[in-house]
Amino acid sequence: MTVRNLKLIGNENSACTRSVLMLLKEKNTPVEFVSIDLGTGAHKSDEHLGLNPFGKVPVLIHDDLTLYESQAINRYLEAILPGTPLIPQSLQDVARMDQWLSVDACYFTPQAYTLVWQKLFLPMFGGQTDPALVKEAEEKLNVVYAAMDHAIGEEGQFLVGDSLSLADLAFVQYTDYILKAQSESIVFNYENVRRWWYGLTQRESYKDPLSVIL
Numbered sequence: 001m002t003v004r005n006l007k008l009i010g011n012e013n014s015a016c017t018r019s020v021l022m023l024l025k026e027k028n029t030p031v032e033f034v035s036i037d038l039g040t041g042a043h044k045s046d047e048h049l050g051l052n053p054f055g056k057v058p059v060l061i062h063d064d065l066t067l068y069e070s071q072a073i074n075r076y077l078e079a080i081l082p083g084t085p086l087i088p089q090s091l092q093d094v095a096r097m098d099q100w101l102s103v104d105a106c107y108f109t110p111q112a113y114t115l116v117w118q119k120l121f122l123p124m125f126g127g128q129t130d131p132a133l134v135k136e137a138e139e140k141l142n143v144v145y146a147a148m149d150h151a152i153g154e155e156g157q158f159l160v161g162d163s164l165s166l167a168d169l170a171f172v173q174y175t176d177y178i179l180k181a182q183s184e185s186i187v188f189n190y191e192n193v194r195r196w197w198y199g200l201t202q203r204e205s206y207k208d209p210l211s212v213i214l
Contacts, residue, residue, distance in 0.1 A: 052068040116180075119183065120181045141183075
């Protein structure tokens with residue numbers, strides 16, 4: 001089955017956009033892509049706010065459906081696209097996956113965004129990093145990575161079960177930016193997280209998520 005008429009509106013450097021592109025790469029599914037320039041505030045334009053009232057990316061358009069929030073988009077794409085499942089088979093593992101998706105939304109992404117903005121992007125726009133905000137974000141992210149380390153386990157490769165799931169996709173892109181922001185100690189302090197990260201970076205969906213763009 002071939003799914004057509006998929007349009008993704010986002011930014012190539014957006015962690016949430018890249019999470020969706022990773023899923024599409026895992027499913028070998030091409031997508032029409034409309035790039036939004038976040039630097040000029042295009043995501044706050046009236047046109048974009050008509051698609052997402054919160055002024056964020058990405059947004060998926062499929063036929064008469066307009067959908068925002070990357071986790072909702074990934075769940076929808078998982079449901080309609082053929083290929084290797086990215087949702088576990090057992091109900092217990094599905095519950096664990098949902099738990100990690102909630103951890104991402106509540107505890108991980110908000111702190112990761114603060115850290116990455118303060119250390120990586122704010123200086124690019126002439127701003128000054130606030131060490132107190134960085135310290136607080138790193139402390140809270142450390143709690144998340146410790147929990148991830150426990151969940152992955154000494155021989156595990158993934159957050160849930162024995163295969164890639166939506167849970168892994170939720171954490172990989174902001175982890176990439178945390179490393180680029182030179183806060184690698186909060187990631188690599190944990191051996192199981194280090195192994196998880198290395199495994200994900202070997203996947204084609206991590207190496208070249210943009211290749212699905214038509």
